[in-house]
Amino acid sequence: QVQLVESGGGVVQPGRSLTLSCAGSGFTFSSYGMHWVRQAPGKGLEWVAVIWYDGSNKYYADSVKGRFTISRDNSKNTLYLQMYSLRAEDTAVYYCAKDGTEGARPHFDSWGQGTLVTVSS
């Protein structure tokens, strides 16, 4: 069965950086687009970024463009999210989500358990 396991969350000061990882198993990782979706405490879901199956296309939410970088290592079945210049409003549970397609027709058919990122001094 599909399994997605996020790691790397924690408490970080404003302006600092943090990198999240998501290890995928139970499916052919290199065939599917992968997303990051976040949820601030008590709030709704917010899409953050997508990377296509082969890394050829990457798209970002306006709120993180220029500060976050999504990447993947298909040889390690791992997705990453490098977060720079973190702000208080980036505080959220970050979910790794598998796309049901290569990335062009997005929907999230499997989700990780989430990792909490808290930006606070």
Add this chain to the structure above:
Amino acid sequence: QSALTQPASVSGSPGQSITISCTGTSSDVGGYNYVSWYQQYPGKAPKLMIYDVTNRPSGVSNRFSGSKSGNTASVTISGLQAEDEADYYCSSYRDSSPHVVFGGGTKLTVL
């Protein structure tokens, strides 16, 4: 303010049917059949219930069905059960930034 508009809450009695709407624009919901719906229990990860407007993943109850008319998509839950009480989110591909948009979520209460 979310890109897609959903009612904040809906409610229904066991056995009844309810419908949750999701309104966007011609750049997202109205222009593409890439609308999906997610169920989320408190403290848990979301679960895909409907994709590509009408398709149900394997294992999802056939009490859940999706549809679309113009810029508004909907999910209908028939034969409401206590276990359906959760938050529901719609999502759509968008042809301009951002690539994907969510609705603000709808809290379903089973009376």
